[in-house]
Amino acid sequence: MPVEVLMPALSPTMEEGTLAKWLVKEGDAVKSGDVIAEIETDKATMEVEAVEEGVVGKLLVAAGTEGVKVNSPIALLLEEGEDAGALDGAAQKATPPQPSPEGEGEDADARKPATAETSPPPPAGEGRGGGRPASKPASDPEIPAGTDMVPTTVRDALRDAMAEEMRRDETVFVMGEEVAEYQGAYKVTRNLLQEFGPRRVVDTPITEHGFAGLGVGAAFGGLKPVVEFMTFNFAMQAIDHLINSAAKTLYMSGGQMGCPIVFRGPNGAASRVGAQHSQDYSAWYAQVPGLKVIAPWDAADAKGLLKAAIRDPNPVIFLEHELIYGETFDVPAVDDWVLPIGKAKVRREGSDVTITAHSRMVGFALKAAEILAEEGIEAEVIDLRTLRPLDTETIIESVKKTNRIVCAEEGWGRCGIGAEIAAVVTAEAFDYLDAPPARVHQEDVPLPYAANLEALSLPGVDDIVKAAKAVCYRE
Amino acid sequence: MAAKKPAQRKAPAKKTPAKAPAAKAGAPKEELLRFYRDMLLIRRFEEKAGQLYGMGLIAGFCHLYIGQEAVVVGVQAALEDGDQVITGYRDHGHMLACGMTANGVMAELTGRIGGYSRGKGGSMHMFSREKQFFGGHGIVGAQVPIGTGLAFADLYKNNGKVCATYFGDGAANQGQVYESFNMAKLWKLPVIYIIENNQYAMGTSVRRASSETHLHKRGASFGIPGEEVDGMDVLAVRDSAERARKHALSEGPIILEMKTYRYRGHSMSDPAKYRTREEVDEIRARQDPIEMVRKRLFDAKYASEDDLKKIDREIKEIVNESAEFAKESPEPDPAELYTDVLVEERA
Ligand SMILES: Cc1ncc(C[n+]2csc(CCOP(=O)(O)OP(=O)(O)O)c2C)c(N)n1
Numbered sequence: 001m002p003v004e005v006l007m008p009a010l011s012p013t014m015e016e017g018t019l020a021k022w023l024v025k026e027g028d029a030v031k032s033g034d035v036i037a038e039i040e041t042d043k044a045t046m047e048v049e050a051v052e053e054g055v056v057g058k059l060l061v062a063a064g065t066e067g068v069k070v071n072s073p074i075a076l077l078l079e080e081g082e083d084a085g086a087l088d089g090a091a092q093k094a095t096p097p098q099p100s101p102e103g104e105g106e107d108a109d110a111r112k113p114a115t116a117e118t119s120p121p122p123p124a125g126e127g128r129g130g131g132r133p134a135s136k137p138a139s140d141p142e143i144p145a146g147t148d149m150v151p152t153t154v155r156d157a158l159r160d161a162m163a164e165e166m167r168r169d170e171t172v173f174v175m176g177e178e179v180a181e182y183q184g185a186y187k188v189t190r191n192l193l194q195e196f197g198p199r200r201v202v203d204t205p206i207t208e209h210g211f212a213g214l215g216v217g218a219a220f221g222g223l224k225p226v227v228e229f230m231t232f233n234f235a236m237q238a239i240d241h242l243i244n245s246a247a248k249t250l251y252m253s254g255g256q257m258g259c260p261i262v263f264r265g266p267n268g269a270a271s272r273v274g275a276q277h278s279q280d281y282s283a284w285y286a287q288v289p290g291l292k293v294i295a296p297w298d299a300a301d302a303k304g305l306l307k308a309a310i311r312d313p314n315p316v317i318f319l320e321h322e323l324i325y326g327e328t329f330d331v332p333a334v335d336d337w338v339l340p341i342g343k344a345k346v347r348r349e350g351s352d353v354t355i356t357a358h359s360r361m362v363g364f365a366l367k368a369a370e371i372l373a374e375e376g377i378e379a380e381v382i383d384l385r386t387l388r389p390l391d392t393e394t395i396i397e398s399v400k401k402t403n404r405i406v407c408a409e410e411g412w413g414r415c416g417i418g419a420e421i422a423a424v425v426t427a428e429a430f431d432y433l434d435a436p437p438a439r440v441h442q443e444d445v446p447l448p449y450a451a452n453l454e455a456l457s458l459p460g461v462d463d464i465v466k467a468a469k470a471v472c473y474r475e
Numbered sequence: 476m477a478a479k480k481p482a483q484r485k486a487p488a489k490k491t492p493a494k495a496p497a498a499k500a501g502a503p504k505e506e507l508l509r510f511y512r513d514m515l516l517i518r519r520f521e522e523k524a525g526q527l528y529g530m531g532l533i534a535g536f537c538h539l540y541i542g543q544e545a546v547v548v549g550v551q552a553a554l555e556d557g558d559q560v561i562t563g564y565r566d567h568g569h570m571l572a573c574g575m576t577a578n579g580v581m582a583e584l585t586g587r588i589g590g591y592s593r594g595k596g597g598s599m600h601m602f603s604r605e606k607q608f609f610g611g612h613g614i615v616g617a618q619v620p621i622g623t624g625l626a627f628a629d630l631y632k633n634n635g636k637v638c639a640t641y642f643g644d645g646a647a648n649q650g651q652v653y654e655s656f657n658m659a660k661l662w663k664l665p666v667i668y669i670i671e672n673n674q675y676a677m678g679t680s681v682r683r684a685s686s687e688t689h690l691h692k693r694g695a696s697f698g699i700p701g702e703e704v705d706g707m708d709v710l711a712v713r714d715s716a717e718r719a720r721k722h723a724l725s726e727g728p729i730i731l732e733m734k735t736y737r738y739r740g741h742s743m744s745d746p747a748k749y750r751t752r753e754e755v756d757e758i759r760a761r762q763d764p765i766e767m768v769r770k771r772l773f774d775a776k777y778a779s780e781d782d783l784k785k786i787d788r789e790i791k792e793i794v795n796e797s798a799e800f801a802k803e804s805p806e807p808d809p810a811e812l813y814t815d816v817l818v819e820e821r822a
């Protein structure tokens with residue numbers, strides 16, 4: 001079969017061009033690399049090289065033709081041993097394009113991407129083939145009756161989760177600033193160095209961009225890094241690797257390069273540390289496909305979800321909160337406490353208004369619910385726990401019952417988690433709503449240092465109470 | 476990666492390092508007295524800040540500069556009016572050395588309207604355009620490209636000024652530092668990089684974080700010269716900074732690695748298990764920058780015990796007054812919450 005020489009593209013956006021000049025004629029022998037023609041667009045001129053050896057059998061497009069479509073055949077090359085007779089069949093198959101007079105009357109379909117019918121069926125397997133993964137997250141494991149509940153701080157629960165996973169899996173290691181000898185800037189990695197040694201508990205220089213990227217490489221290389229950011233404010237130095245390297249590579253590699261890594265550390269406002277140290281990044285990361293984002297509140301969730309995050313084959317952003325590290329909650333004393341990622345938890349049932357919250361705001365939402373109850377408003381409090389994927393089903397179910405929703409978060413409101421939830425609820429439960437969704441969030445300013453201004457800026461229990469009453473049309 | 480026993484660094488070498496010529500034999504009386512005064516102001520100010528923190532009047536992070544006073548005071552002596560200064564979060568000393576008032580700095584620490592940032596910045600984020608002090612940055616290493624940019628503006632305007640860009644031994648490992656070095660040398664920017672090597676970045680000693688521990692050599696691959704300087708000796712610091720300023724204006728960037736030491740913890744809550752009490756005591760006793768000047772003043776018979784006591788009292792007064800001011804100054808008006816987000820006319 002003669003080889004077709006196709007009209008090349010000069011740029012990714014080029015669709016057609018002019019065949020300016022032939023530099024060979026029929027019967028000429030050419031070898032790979034010989035310039036055979038010149039083509040041009042309004043932007044550039046380029047030489048077309050032969051990519052095979054052979055004899056020019058036929059020039060299909062005349063010199064000077066405009067509007068030659070990219071990828072259409074412009075010449076036929078006879079391979080060694082072929083004679084001109086071979087051209088007959090081929091010439092018919094490859095109908096030379098008719099140059100359009102204005103160079104514009106194009107066949108719209110030619111440029112359309114393959115449609116659903118024409119593209120090959122997606123490979124079987126979860127989460128493939130477009131749309132959202134069909135599988136629903138599992139529910140929390142049952143806690144067998146009689147299980148001991150052990151009061152544990154969030155700090156220790158996180159530590160226990162890492163220690164258990166490190167015992168279970170040799171490839172899990174912890175890395176970050178001051179995680180080893182100092183025992184963690186916030187003591188979350190206490191005693192890990194003592195148990196696992198410096199090979200697996202690694203102190204880094206202050207080099208966030210470097211060690212985040214190194215963590216991604218280690219994950220590609222078969223390890224399961226748990227990378228601690230002293231706080232997520234400093235992950236800004238590294239955010240390129242979190243997003244461009246960790247989140248996108250699986251997709252860009254057609255599913256080959258999974259990146260099982262956890263980036264964890266305190267997120268959000270601490271106390272009086274000013275704007276550069278007090279940002280809530282929940283919405284930032286929750287926006288990125290290719291990441292999972294977890295933001296637990298109590299110790300049992302912190303433990304069960306961190307264990308799940310470490311086992312997850314995907315990059316997980318695990319947002320903790322400095323101001324709840326020291327709070328104590330019950331953690332069930334079961335052998336392997338692992339919770340499902342992507343499942344919200346109804347913390348309190350109620351019929352009058354739904355309140356969504358995550359991380360530290362869950363505590364505030366529960367307090368608000370108590371205050372509201374005294375005034376006869378029964379609030380249902382949903383702890384989101386995972387921000388990506390977001391458990392919209394639990395939220396929608398709740399709204400169908402309460403017909404009202406308040407979305408609370410610590411961070412800024414613009415394009416926030418609450419904005420997303422409000423949009424989802426409006427789209428999927430519009431007919432059930434008796435009031436527009438309300439949002440509670442930080443004031444739209446960088447967090448100030450002054451005590452009074454800081455308090456004014458951050459959302460609290462009262463703000464939630466007020467918003468809940470407003471959607472209930474009370475006061 | 477190899478974790479060894481908690482760092483027990485030896486005290487920095489006492490002799491002036493070989494690379495830097497020894498400090499000029501002396502300094503005129505007035506200058507020595509000024510150094511004494513300026514360093515003492517920083518020390519007493521920081522001690523007072525520590526007290527106010529203990530009383531709950533200052534909150535959040537508060538990084539004290541005690542022990543490192545000779546660095547900023549010596550460098551400042553070599554700078555000229557209009558030169559810029561920029562540093563990280565351990566910034567109180569730099570601001571006082573730049574001539575910012577103790578009242579304004581202390582009131583910012585307490586988060587009051589009388590503070591340099593109207594209470595909105597706090598300890599780590601203070602600025603004074605008037606004094607050409609550009610902060611005050613909470614993110615380790617971030618001040619380095621910004622300082623390089625200030626120098627870019629100097630060269631652009633051809634104003635004969637330089638930017639003193641301070642950062643720590645820990646910050647010296649941030650990638651953006653090297654991106655800055657490259658541009659600074661490429662474009663011959665008038666910047667003096669001053670690495671305050673106080674031996675530790677929080678709890679991590681230089682040896683545990685840096686493959687090349689001689690931080691003044693870090694510019695080598697960019698062709699940026701570096702000098703190691705006894706940062707406890709204000710005269711050695713001043714001399715090196717004078718040379719560096721000339722160099723910056725004619726040749727571009729230069730690195731001064733100030734071997735210094737912080738006496739206090741990293742911030743206010745620091746268990747300090749990474750070094751021994753003896754290590755700290757040893758340096759305090761043998762290399763204290765203020766004591767060194769005091770001794771020089773006595774040796775040269777520039778001042779008597781009484782003269783210095785008088786200075787001590789003056790300083791104490793300034794510092795006490797700043798504490799009073801910082802307590803009395805009101806909290807910012809709630810409306811301040813929404814101002815300064817973007818440049819707008821102030822109502
Ligand atoms: C990007 C970034 N990472 C981490 C931190 C937390 N942190 C604040 S100071 C510090 C140590 C810096 O040490 P060094 O540069 O030596 O300065 P020093 O405190 O000794 O003056 C760390 C890790 C931060 N503020 N910014």
Ligand SMILES: [Mg+2]
Nearest residue numbers: 643644675676
């Ligand atoms: Mg240091």
